[in-house]
Amino acid sequence: MRNIIHIAAKDLRLRIRDKSVFIIGLIAPLALAFIFNTVFGGAFGDDGTFAPALGIVETNADQTNSTLERITSQLGGTWQTFADPAAAEAALDDGDVGAVFVVPDSFDADLAGGQIGEIEVLGAIDAGTSTQIAAGIARNYTNSLQTTQVAIASAISAGGDPADIIPAAIDATDQSLISLGEVDADVRQLDTNTSTVAGMAMFFLLFTAQTGLLSLLEERRDGTLQRILATPTRPASVLAAKSIVSIVLGVFSLLVLIVAGIVLMDAKWGNPLGVALLVIGGVLAAVGISAVTTGMAKTPEQAGNIQGIVATVLGLLGGAFFPIGQNGGILAQVTALTPHYWFSRGLSDLAGGQPASAAFGAVGWLLLIASVTSAIAAILSRKQISP
Amino acid sequence: MTAVMVAEGLAKSFGDLQAVDGVGFSINEGETYGLLGPNGAGKTTTISMIAGLLEPDEGEVRVGGDRISPRAVTPKRRMGLVPQELAIYPDLTARENLEFFGRLYGMGGVGLSQRADRVLEVVGLAERQKDLTKEFSGGMKRRLNIGIGLLHSPELLILDEPTAGVDPQSRNAILEAVEELSTAGIAVLYTTHYMEEAERLCDRVGIIDQGKIIAEGTRRELVEMVGEKDRVSITGTGPVAEVVRKLSSTVGVAEAGESESGVTLLVEDSSSHLAAILSTAAQAGMVVSGVEIEQPDLEAVFLHLTGKALRDV
Numbered sequence: 001m002r003n004i005i006h007i008a009a010k011d012l013r014l015r016i017r018d019k020s021v022f023i024i025g026l027i028a029p030l031a032l033a034f035i036f037n038t039v040f041g042g043a044f045g046d047d048g049t050f051a052p053a054l055g056i057v058e059t060n061a062d063q064t065n066s067t068l069e070r071i072t073s074q075l076g077g078t079w080q081t082f083a084d085p086a087a088a089e090a091a092l093d094d095g096d097v098g099a100v101f102v103v104p105d106s107f108d109a110d111l112a113g114g115q116i117g118e119i120e121v122l123g124a125i126d127a128g129t130s131t132q133i134a135a136g137i138a139r140n141y142t143n144s145l146q147t148t149q150v151a152i153a154s155a156i157s158a159g160g161d162p163a164d165i166i167p168a169a170i171d172a173t174d175q176s177l178i179s180l181g182e183v184d185a186d187v188r189q190l191d192t193n194t195s196t197v198a199g200m201a202m203f204f205l206l207f208t209a210q211t212g213l214l215s216l217l218e219e220r221r222d223g224t225l226q227r228i229l230a231t232p233t234r235p236a237s238v239l240a241a242k243s244i245v246s247i248v249l250g251v252f253s254l255l256v257l258i259v260a261g262i263v264l265m266d267a268k269w270g271n272p273l274g275v276a277l278l279v280i281g282g283v284l285a286a287v288g289i290s291a292v293t294t295g296m297a298k299t300p301e302q303a304g305n306i307q308g309i310v311a312t313v314l315g316l317l318g319g320a321f322f323p324i325g326q327n328g329g330i331l332a333q334v335t336a337l338t339p340h341y342w343f344s345r346g347l348s349d350l351a352g353g354q355p356a357s358a359a360f361g362a363v364g365w366l367l368l369i370a371s372v373t374s375a376i377a378a379i380l381s382r383k384q385i386s387p
Numbered sequence: 388m389t390a391v392m393v394a395e396g397l398a399k400s401f402g403d404l405q406a407v408d409g410v411g412f413s414i415n416e417g418e419t420y421g422l423l424g425p426n427g428a429g430k431t432t433t434i435s436m437i438a439g440l441l442e443p444d445e446g447e448v449r450v451g452g453d454r455i456s457p458r459a460v461t462p463k464r465r466m467g468l469v470p471q472e473l474a475i476y477p478d479l480t481a482r483e484n485l486e487f488f489g490r491l492y493g494m495g496g497v498g499l500s501q502r503a504d505r506v507l508e509v510v511g512l513a514e515r516q517k518d519l520t521k522e523f524s525g526g527m528k529r530r531l532n533i534g535i536g537l538l539h540s541p542e543l544l545i546l547d548e549p550t551a552g553v554d555p556q557s558r559n560a561i562l563e564a565v566e567e568l569s570t571a572g573i574a575v576l577y578t579t580h581y582m583e584e585a586e587r588l589c590d591r592v593g594i595i596d597q598g599k600i601i602a603e604g605t606r607r608e609l610v611e612m613v614g615e616k617d618r619v620s621i622t623g624t625g626p627v628a629e630v631v632r633k634l635s636s637t638v639g640v641a642e643a644g645e646s647e648s649g650v651t652l653l654v655e656d657s658s659s660h661l662a663a664i665l666s667t668a669a670q671a672g673m674v675v676s677g678v679e680i681e682q683p684d685l686e687a688v689f690l691h692l693t694g695k696a697l698r699d700v
Contacts, residue, residue, distance in 0.1 A: 006490045010479070017478050223474040227535070230438045230468035231491040232460040 003233045007241035011215055012248065021249055024207045026256055030200075030264070052130040055080035055100040057088050057122075088122055098130025099123045101138055116146050194268050197261035198347055199320035201254055202282060202340040206311040208253045209283065210290035210303070212245030216385070217300040225385075235385040243287060250283035270350030274359035278346040281366030285339035288373030289314070295380025314338045342366050389416045391465075391543050391574035392437065396446035399432050406432040408598040411446070414543065419565065419575040421589030423582075423689060429598040430578050431471075434547055437576065438468045450543055464492060467541035469533050471548040471578075477521035481512050481531050484520060485538055492539035502538060509564060510534040526557025533561060537568075544568060545576045550584065562587060582686045592685060596693050606685060607656065613691040615683035616641055617657035619664065622649045625673035633671045637664055649673070657682065 015021045058081050080097055082088040088100040102120040104110070110117045119138040123131025216238070219225035228238060258275065261267030269275045293310050297303035315321060317331070318340025335341045346362030390413040397410040407429040414420040424430045435441040437448050439455040439462065448455045453462040475484050485503045489495075494502065507513040510530040520528060529549065536544055546565065550558045565588055568575055579585055585592055586606060593603040602609055627645050634643040634652060639660030642653040650668065654660055657680050668675060 002493075003491050006487065010476070010487050013483075014476065014478050223470055223472040224476060226440060226470055227468060227474040227488070228491065229440055229457065230463065230466070231488065232463045232493065233491055234458055234460070 001237075003231075004237045004241045004244065007228065007233070007238060008244045008248075011212060011241065011245040014215075015211060015245070015249065021208065021211055021253070024204060024211065024253075026253060026260075028204055028207075030257065030260055034265075052099070052133050053078045053080075053097045054130065054134055055082055055088060055091060055097040057082045057085050057100060057102045059084060059105055085122070092122060092124040095124065097124070099134035101134060111145065111149075114149065116142050116149075118142070194261065194347060194351075195344060197257060197265055197267045198344050199315070199318075199340060201257045201261075202286070202318065202343050203311060203315040203320040205250055205254060205282065205286045206290060206307065206314065209246045209250040209286040210294060210307045211249055212242045212247075213287070213290050213294040214300050214303055215245070216242045216381075217294065217297060217303055221300060229385075239381055239385055243291065246287045246290060247283055250286055251279060254279045254283060268351070270347060270352075271354065271356045271358070274346070274350045274354075274356035277356065277363045278343055278350075278359050278366070281346075281363040281370070282339055282343045284370035285342075285366045285373070288370040288377060289339070291377030292373050292380060295377045295383075315340060317341075319344060336365075337369075339366055339369050342369070390414065391416050392448065392450050392576070394433075394437060394446070394448045397433060397436050397443045397448065398445035399436060399441060399443050405598055407436070407443075409446070410595065410598070410600055412593050412600060412603060414574040414576055416542075416574055417569050417572045418590045419569045419577055419588050421585040421592040422576060422578045422595060423585055423592055423685065424578075424595035425693065428595045430595055431547070432598075433595065434545055434576070434578065438466065438545055439463055464539070465542040467536035467539065467544045469536035469544065469546045469549050471551060473528050473532050475520050475528060475531055475535065478519060480517050480519055481507065481523070481534075482516040484531060485535060488535045489538050494539060502540070506534045506538050509537065509567075511560060524554075526553045529553045529557055530560065530564075533564065537564075541573065543574045543576065547578050548580065549577075550579065550581065582684060582689070585685055594689060594692055602688070602692055606688075609685065609688045610683050611655070613688050615687055615691070616653040616655050617683065618681040619652040619654050619657050619661070620646065620649065620679040620681075621652070621665070621668055621673070621675055622677035622679075623668070623673045623675040624649075626671065627673070630668050630671040630673045633667050634664060637667050640664065649675075 056079075078097075080091065082091065082100065085102060088097070088102070091097050092100060100122040102122060104117040104119075107117040107119070119142060121131060121135045121138050123134065216225065219228070225238070229235060258267075258269055258279070262269065289310065290307060293306045294303045297306055317334050318338030319335060320340045342362045342365040346359040346366075349358040349362060350356075393413040395411045397407050398405070399407045410429065410433050412420065422430055422433065432441065436443045437450075437455070439448075439457055439459055442456055450462040451465045453459065453465075455462045455466075476487070479487065482503055485506060486499055489499045489503065503516075504513070507516050510533060512527060512531060512534070515523070515527065520531060523531070529552075533546070533549055536546070549565075550561050553561065562584060565575060565577065569588075569590070575588075577585070577588055589606075591603065591605055592609060593600045594609070595601070602612055604612065627650060630650055631643045631645055634640050634650065637660070639655050639657075640652050641655060644651050650673075652664065654664065657664075661678070661680070665675060665678070
């Protein structure tokens with residue numbers, strides 16, 4: 001046991017001395033979280049809720065675009081009207097709006113004649129999310145108008161009263177557009193800033209967690225592992241020491257990110273005990289996965305490459321970059337196999353002042369991932385630990 | 388003499404390759420044993436089994452009476468390993484390197500600190516003890532590499548080609564340090580490609596080839612084993628033909644002949660017979676002005692036994 005502590009202490013000293021752990025564990029995830037926050041920032045409000053700043057170019061004052069305005073209002077966003085496209089582009093450049101609808105002058109006339117005009121969307125280059133949302137609204141708006149036309153025509157030809165049919169059809173159109181903004185209840189509970197920091201934290205945790213284990217391959221390459229194994233130190237003790245270093249660095253990295261998230265990005269993590277349990281579960285799962293990838297490699301470089309691929313794939317599947325699981329289908333199933341998903345899920349479960357017990361389910365899944373991967377790693381690492 | 392290390396019937400194979408096949412030898416207290424062999428002869432595999440890094444397929448190693456294996460703790464306390472490749476941490480200072488490995492051997496506190504001071508003095512790094520080893524020269528790193536093996540005062544020290552690639556000054560310092568070990572009673576297992584090092588340091592030598600020890604003994608025993616004789620050149624004046632005739636029948640002289648400056652002889656163990664030879668030459672009327680002895684070296688023995696020169700392999 002004493003030798004485990006001596007080896008772990010030496011490794012921690014070396015990692016702190018070469019400063020790599022600070023870059024991987026702190027600077028990189030914080031920087032990326034800031035970048036993500038900036039990208040999404042045009043579409044989300046100070047409290048992290050969805051709030052796009054949209055506008056419309058109205059060159060034909062006779063047209064009413066109340067539906068588009070109402071949708072934007074109901075989404076919690078702001079709305080501006082521009083007299084011409086040049087004014088709209090200036091506002092986009094200044095960052096006053098994220099996207100602007102440009103409705104053709106003949107839109108209403110075309111509609112009356114049974115034609116659907118094309119609504120153009122102008123977007124700010126640094127507000128991609130708002131632009132995509134605006135484009136989606138415009139596309140669905142025109143699609144639904146087309147559907148409404150067909151429905152009204154069918155109802156009238158079937159003998160219906162136009163005075164009743166038309167208002168009902170228009171109301172149905174509005175409702176279908178508004179439903180575009182609905183998202184899965186599990187994810188909705190976690191505000192955007194917290195979700196962004198959590199995703200980045202788990203993504204980079206896989207790199208931080210590998211740091212300790214990677215030194216096993218480095219020591220093997222450099223000959224110091226052979227020398228350690230020639231001392232009264234059991235091979236399992238070396239493996240335990242490396243795992244402890246990974247766990248310590250992972251917990252430290254996550255805790256600092258959590259604090260930084262609160263201070264810098266107003267992240268809301270929830271019940272501290274629940275968060276602590278999630279941190280431990282998340283770190284153990286990340287260390288388990290890292291142990292598997294390290295166990296598969298013959299050199300530190302190879303292990304780093306494998307880990308990069310695994311971390312990226314798991315990050316994508318786990319929703320570290322965007323909520324892929326919300327697309328449903330097989331992705332919704334696969335995302336549940338990643339620690340990223342359960343870490344974010346656990347934080348979501350804690351949101352809104354829930355007690356620590358709300359995260360028990362997610363913590364359980366994280367520990368299950370840790371157990372399975374550790375068992376696999378124990379088999380794989382036998383080669384690494386032999387001189 | 389007490390045997391510190393006893394290896395018996397060691398065998399190890401990797402797939403179809405029989406790396407070591409029935410190797411056995413022992414090293415006594417205060418004895419330096421040289422293991423010589425070409426690359427791929429099985430030296431490293433043998434050392435790995437003795438150091439408890441590899442489990443032998445057959446046979447066993449006992450250090451201080453305890454059987455060694457990768458999981459054995461007690462016998463490893465009695466051993467120090469100086470691997471051929473530098474096994475030190477470049478981002479730790481010389482003292483930190485020593486203290487880290489010292490702690491793994493169960494040392495600590497004032498005892499560890501004092502022992503580290505002593506070893507730093509022995510390997511000539513006391514003044515650079517607080518410097519990171521990545522700033523050291525190759526020779527300094529080599530000396531620290533050896534110092535780590537010495538730190539816990541082992542009963543058996545395994546040195547695997549410790550002078551490979553070092554400058555002459557550091558090399559001499561290393562050899563002197565190893566010589567001091569045997570006088571301190573430490574058993575040393577030494578492998579090297581430099582035959583003169585083996586001749587200078589080793590009390591006994593084992594020559595390993597194709598996984599087997601093909602010859603073992605003191606240098607003299609090995610030389611006799613392969614029939615190599617000392618060449619003795621006697622310079623002087625007098626009746627050379629008569630001197631040659633009388634020396635030809637002297638005990639220990641295998642062959643005698645005239646040379647430009649005197650007489651040349653092939654002698655078995657010249658150190659034992661030199662006095663009788665010089666006495667015979669004087670009795671035959673020769674006025675001796677000089678004697679030169681060329682003893683056959685381990686290089687010649689190695690060449691004879693393996694058909695290869697050690698440094699060519």
